[in-house]
Amino acid sequence: MDPKLYKAAMTGDLHFLESLNEDDNSNFLCQVTPKKNTVLxxxxxxxxxxxVQAVTQRCPLLFHQANSNGDTPLHVAARVGYSEIVHIFISQAQTLHVDVESGQVERHKELLRKVNEDKETALHCATRNGHYLSVKLLIEADPEFSNFTNDAQEPLLYLAAARGFYDIAELILNASPSSSSHVGPNGTTAFHAATYNRNQDFMKIILKTRPNIIREQDNLGWTPLHYAAYWGFAELVRLFLDHDSFVAYVLDNDGESALHIAARIGQINAIEEMIKCCPDVCDLTDNKGQTALHAAVLGRQEKVVKYILETPGLKGLINKPDKDGNTPLHLSAISKNYKIIDILAMDERVDIKATNKKYLRAVTLFPRHQESGFKAAKARYLLKHHGIQGVQLLINTGFKVKQPPVEEMLLGSVNTKSMDNGEKLNFEKRSALETNMLVAMLVATVTFTAAFTMPGGYKSEGPDQGLANLTTKAAFKAFIFFNTTAFCFSVVAVYLQFQHFSRELPSSNSIHACYCKHHSNRHFRDGISICFWHARSASKIYRACYHCICIGWLLNINIHCRFVC
Structure with missing residues (x-):
């Protein structure tokens, strides 16, 4: 395109047009840009x-010419939303007529309905950009104009609602109250789009003209109520159910109602509105036979689980199994949701012993995860000991039983008949460890005491005051040898028992194990204290008997054994 012509069109230079000769109009004004845009x-x-008005009078054919995208000058005017130019083009189109007897569509309507490469008319362009006056002019020129869809399968009513231009949507709706298409991409309707924007005024208008639109489902099977429940729009849930309560019972492709969706996402306000309007909606199950409580457990929604447990009208959901026989407690164990396990297991109405169709209880399913830590141990404990029922059973059978005979209390007898093989083995190991440690501690105590009650007493005068009187006697040396040896090995035995006890801690599947592992560093501190205790006693023995050569040798053995251990 000639630069002067382009600049004149951009600035609206009418003097440039007037300076052109009439012979130059046809060729000069028909120049195009690289994108095939005309001067119009x-x-x-x-x-x-x-x-624009001056060019259309000089060269009317430019009105029909499209650019490389298929846009006519009317598309461009509608897109920028300049209603005065839109009116000029509509008037220009209406000056063209066709013979009515031929049965063809009027020529001006054909021009108004011309589509670009995206199958969009000028009305689509005006609607997409929210230009109300341009939309009004185009609809008045052709009321049936509003039924066209573009390549994206967006009818005008849906497009306006999805963009939030509800004044334009109402204009389109009034032009064809019942005939204009409202179904957009993926089966979503204009009402679905309005739900997202929460425009109740437009919803009430469209419900008056199309009352059944509220039941229409998209490709997922979701109604507008499903989406309102998903987003937690409680006021819209109330509006929809007041208009048509049947929509609460509509199921999606997975068999889930809006109540399932709200429970899975955690929208308690939406759940309350649905239960208030339709109390029996809680009986609905999905394709897997799962209720809203199952959905809440799978969605890890602790507050929803608590709400359902606290709502009297929903108590029938507590132990209801799905098609696999899994109750909500089973699903909480399978999904390793410790907080929900805690909530369910602590409710006395929950059947902890319920089995699914594979004859598995919740506690049987949980250990398969091989989880460790305090939360896992607590969950496993609650599942195993039946929550409140287990505590009640423990009180009835444990705390309130008759006091055992005194002999049994003194002997500390334990009934191992009810234990399995693993528990019996652990019990026997712990008993042996306790016995060995007791014996070793007794020997260490006796030998330690003997070091300060030397046979023959101590010297009370002279430079050797405080030393043993019998340090030169062979029998005394034998006493010191055996006493020190016994003390040394008894202390070593005590230390080894501590080490063995650390290795024999309970497995990570119990609360006791978590406690023991949390405090396992105490065994290390106990070992250090034994070292210092041993060194202290050895130094005292050496102070009393340092003249005896064998004592030094024994002390070296003593200290060497201590460090080796």
Whole structure:
């Protein structure tokens, strides 16, 4: 395109047009840009209405010419939303007529309905950009114009609602109250789109003209109520159910109602509205036979689980199994949701012993995860000991039983008949460890005491005051040898028992194990204290008997054994 012509169209320079000879009009004005935009496209884009009027009078054929995207000058004018230019083009189109007897569509309507490469009309362009006046002019020129859809399968009513232009949507709806298409991409309707924007005024208008639109489902099987429940729009849930309560019972492709969706996402306000309007909606199950409580457990929604347990009208969901026989407690164990396990297991109405169709209880399913830690141990304990029922059973059978005979209390007898093989083995190991440690501690105590009650007493005068009187006697040396040896090995035995006890801690599947592992560093501190205790006693023995050569040798053995251990 000639630069002067392009600049004149951009600035609306009418003097430039007047300076052209009439012979130059046809060829000069028909120049195009690299994108095949004509001078009318350029003038419309820059909103030069007087220039557009002058060009259409000089060269009417430019009105029909499309650019490389298929856009006519009317598309451009509608997109920029300059209603004055839109009116000029509509008037220009209406000056063209066709013989009515031929049965063809009127020529001006054909021009108004011309589509671009995206199958969009000028009305689509005006609607997409929210230009109310341009939309109004185009609809008045052709009321049936509103039934066209583009390549994206977006009818005008849906497009306006999805964009939030409800004044335009109402304009389109009034032009064809019942005939205009409202179904958009993936089966979503204009009502679905309005649900997202929460425009109740438009919803009430469209429900008056199309009352059944509220039941229409998209490709997922979701109604507008499903989406309102998903987003937690309680006021819309109330509006929808007041208009048509049947929609609460509509199931999606997975058999889930809006109540299932709200429970899975955690929208308690939406759940309350649905239960208030339709109390029996809680009986609905999905394709797997799962209730809203199952959905809440799978969605890890602790507050929803608590709400359902606290709502009297929903108590029938507590132990209801799905098609696999899994109760909500089973699903909480399978999904390793410790908090929900805690909530369910602590409710006395929950059947902890319930089995699914594979004859598995919740506690049987949980250990398969091989989880460790305090939360896992607590969950496993609650599942195993039946929550409140287990505590009640423990009180009835444990705390309130008759006191055992005194002999049994003194002997500390334990009934191992009810234990399995693993528990019996652990019990026997712990008993042996306790016995060995007791004996070793007794020997260490006796030998330690003997070091300060030397046979023959101590010297009370002279430079050797405080030393043993019998340090030169062979029998005394034998006493010191055996006493020190016994003390040394008894202390070593005590230390080894501590080490063995650390290795024999309970497995990570119990609360006791978590406690023991949490405090396992105490065994290390106990070992250090034994070392210092041993060194202290050895130094005292050496102080009393340092003249005896064998004592030094024994002390070296003593200290060497201590460090080796």
């Amino acid at each position: 496209h350029v003038a419309a884009e820059f909103k030069q209405s007087e220039f």
